[in-house]
Amino acid sequence: MANPLLNEKAFTKAVERTPDQAGWGSAEGKSTWNPPISDGPVSPYIQAKAPGQTMTANGAMSATMFLMVLLIAAATFGWSQVTSLQDGTIAIPSWVMGGLIVGLICAFGVMFKPTAARILAPVYAIAQGSVVGAISKMFNVQYPGIVVQAVGATIGVFVMMLVLYRTGILRVTDKFRRIVIGATMGLMAFYLVSFIVGLFGANMFPTGSSTMSIGFSVLVAGLAAMNLALDFDFIDKAEAAGAPKHMEWFAAFGIMVTLVWLYMEILRLLAKMRDR
Numbered sequence: 001m002a003n004p005l006l007n008e009k010a011f012t013k014a015v016e017r018t019p020d021q022a023g024w025g026s027a028e029g030k031s032t033w034n035p036p037i038s039d040g041p042v043s044p045y046i047q048a049k050a051p052g053q054t055m056t057a058n059g060a061m062s063a064t065m066f067l068m069v070l071l072i073a074a075a076t077f078g079w080s081q082v083t084s085l086q087d088g089t090i091a092i093p094s095w096v097m098g099g100l101i102v103g104l105i106c107a108f109g110v111m112f113k114p115t116a117a118r119i120l121a122p123v124y125a126i127a128q129g130s131v132v133g134a135i136s137k138m139f140n141v142q143y144p145g146i147v148v149q150a151v152g153a154t155i156g157v158f159v160m161m162l163v164l165y166r167t168g169i170l171r172v173t174d175k176f177r178r179i180v181i182g183a184t185m186g187l188m189a190f191y192l193v194s195f196i197v198g199l200f201g202a203n204m205f206p207t208g209s210s211t212m213s214i215g216f217s218v219l220v221a222g223l224a225a226m227n228l229a230l231d232f233d234f235i236d237k238a239e240a241a242g243a244p245k246h247m248e249w250f251a252a253f254g255i256m257v258t259l260v261w262l263y264m265e266i267l268r269l270l271a272k273m274r275d276r
Helices: 008-014 055-082 097-114 114-142 148-168 174-198 212-239 247-274
Strands: none
Touching: 055 097, 055 114, 055 212, 055 247, 097 114, 097 247, 114 148, 114 247, 148 247, 174 212, 212 247
């Protein structure tokens, strides 16, 4: 989710100023709140705070690692709850839908109240992790070993995107950001319409192992990977802008959402390729 979660509006909500606080471009240290300049997802406003009260990239990475540990632990539990019956079918736990709903509620909660990310992000990691674990077990029963491949590919893509970003080979410009966010929002709208249409028995998704279906999955996985670059850029700009400490959890939540999305798309892609 930058993914859509990590956007300028969320950051400007988190950083508020009074007329007596010095702001960016203020000559006398007194200014009112102005719309942030359009140079990225974070306003370049730096507010003086005591050491330890502002966001750091290391803090965001530590929060991300903590959330991923929670997610993996929950995924292990979810995996263990899926059983294969004697007739070859798979018994899906009844709580899977509940986990999806809890995850969705947490996502909206973080989106509209970034200060709650420290609490809601771990809850999301546990709820979504259990669901991801259950789904992964279902895939692995049908395609043995596919989960290991998907996890390895996800880690590989993450490392590749981080290297490309850190070395400057991949630069997050305003145009790049607009394209990726626009494409992501368009894809989310497509998912929503497809879900509504699916309630009436229709299916808009390219299904099966056709070339079009595989191509669609490749594009979606690529879009998820591009969102990682936006996540990295958000962290750098938020740190430079002196964002509040709680934004470390907000940024970590965004990276976790993107990684889960990327993993699920890679899992679907590998399944389609095995069906060919």
